[in-house]
Amino acid sequence: MRALAASLLLVLTACAGASSEAPAVRVGSKKFTESVILGDLVVQLVRSTGARVEHRRELGGTQVLWQALRRGELDVYPEYTGTLRQEILAGRSLPDDEALRQALAAEGLRMSAPLGFNDTYALGMKEAEAERLGIRTLSDLREHPELRFGFSNEFMDRADGWPALRARYALPQQEVRGLDHDLAYRGLESGALQVTDLYSTDAEIEYYGLRVLEDDLRHFPAYDAVLLYRADLVERAPEAVAALGRLEGRISEPEMVELNAQAKLRRVPEPQVAATFLERELGLVVTVRGDGPLANLWRHTRDHLFLVGLSLLAAIAVAVPLGVLAAKRPRLGRGVLALAGILQTVPSLALLVFMIPLLGIGARPAIVALFLYSLLPIIRNTEAGLSGIPPEVRESAEALGLPPGARLRLVELPMASPSILAGIQTSAVINVGTATLGALIGAGGYGQPILTGIRLDDTGLILQGAVPAAVLALLVSGLFELLGRFVVPRGLRL
Known part of the structure; x- marks a missing residue:
């Protein structure tokens, strides 16, 4: 037992000393392209104030980032109001953004105003196949129990995800595959899947020729993009918080689709995508230095x-x-x-x-x-x-x-x-x-x-x-x- 305790102490001590100088602002992003781009926008805005900043990119899962923000391991990360209401703070009555802000304040957190676009969940399928089967709405899926569904792993378990959607629309499909969101598009293209979940600002919707099925029963709420940050960041880095406000209301849905397309389809590095947007929209000139x-x-x-x-x-x-x-x-x-x-x-x-x-x-x-x-x-x-x-x-x-x-x-x-x-x-x-x-x-x-x-x-x-x-x-x-x-x-x- 002494050896076990000594070894664990060695591990934790070495990990604690791995970084000699902690950044003033730690930014997180989820494991999908849009979140990474928004994270890079935040990083470059904060860096323009002279603050040290670190981007922890592509962390897996909403709860990983949420808990890291609450514990103080992250200072800010991009989130969506629908996810806050339906997943993170599920079960509470939060009818508007003001109620949402009050609930977050109780956790020691703050929320920016919406960034300007709504990235809602949706279901989609290949346009030609949807036309052949006459499927335009989510309710139409009830008549086609033979369709092969495949959803992102997080959507499979979310409070606003597949279980609630299946109950709301009384869908007959029982066997549904869980897979990575980005792999689902390849599944649709190959024919291995016929229906999957989409983000409405995904550039792949147009690229792969997909039909977004109408949410005719209004199951999905609004998913307005916002920035969540710790309340103490206002005191520790007030200039950084002020810089975050420059993004509020500045990104429209078509603009976000275009930013995603630059990164995913044209293979422009996300830092460069963010820098180009900031220069065009905010007049902020950012020099992106990528490692070889x-x-x-x-x-x-x-x-x-x-x-x-x-x-x-x-x-x-x-x-x-x-x-x-x-x-x-x-x-x-x-x-x-x-x-x-x-x-x-x-x-x-x-x-x-x-x-x-x-x-x-x-x-x-x-x-x-x-x-x-x-x-x-x-x-x-x-x-x-x-x-x-x-x-x-x-x-x-x-x-x-x-x-x-x-x-x-x-x-x-x-x-x-x-x-x-x-x-x-x-x-x-x-x-x-x-x-x-x-x-x-x-x-x-x-x-x-x-x-x-x-x-x-x-x-x-x-x-x-x-x-x-x-x-x-x-x-x-x-x-x-x-x-x-x-x-x-x-x-x-x-």
Whole structure:
């Protein structure tokens, strides 16, 4: 237990010291293009006041950003009034924006005036197919139970999402796929899906030739885009808050569609899209300095190695002693292995989300989750290596008069070292792959270009994260093979 506490302390201390100078304003954005563009608009406006600013891009899920804002890990992020009423503050009577502001004030938060456009939810399908089937409204879907539905994962569970929509329209479809929002458009194009959820400002609606079905029963509320920010930001960075006000009422729905099209269809980087808009609409000249491919690769590699290296070191410090305990006390060892096995069965994405309330967003929850995932292979291989030592070897060590500690250090651990090293190698390779999910909670690493590539349907970006991750896994595996030549006694090498 002392080793476990010391390792966790090491992890948290290292994470806390990862950044030497905290930004004055921390901006967040969700994992879709429009939110990233709005986040970049905020970043560039705040930076124009001289304040230090950081953009935590593409965080996964509404609740991740909302909780980060409440905890003070974020200072501002773009949100929508419909999401606030129907999802975040569901169950409260909030008939107008003033009531919404009062509810947010009770949480220590403030809301800007609407930015100028309503990005409502909608359902859509290919125009030609909708025309062939005579489908124009959501009510028309009742007559076509054979249609294949696929919705974004968040829409599947939202209070204003699929369950409420199905009940409101009495839709007969029962089996509905959940998938990433950006992948749904490819599903429609390929014919794998026939109906999906849309954001009304998506540039893909026109690009893919989709029909937006009329919400004839008025299920979806208005989703006016706003900026949520912490009330204490007014005191900490009043110039930044004043700068945010310059966006209020300045982005129309057609303009937002065009900004999304620039990023998603014409592949203009979001910072440049934001800079062009600010210069055109507000007369604010912004110089966008993007990092080159090598600089990006080094940054992602550095972040990835930090996540993997620190979590693996902590796991070794804890798992090897636990493996020794499991071998020496088999009854207790079965419980230790069972607990480590249970941790291993928890889906990695779920484990990351479970860590957020305890540790917030960023590197800390990712490192602790990776640490927990690393335990089982090392514990199991340490226990197996020690338990497999022939009895006559143990008896010989005892006959020489070696005390238990010396027998473990000089005889048993060296003989078990091939098995122990194999367990560490397995954990390291698993960590390299699993660490890519850390980008969903702002931990960076190779997962960042993968997420961006999926969002922008850019195979090149996906490969910028996937290929280095695969190469790193091979390098790590080879490193442990090489390490075995120095750690494993010569007589035990295969």
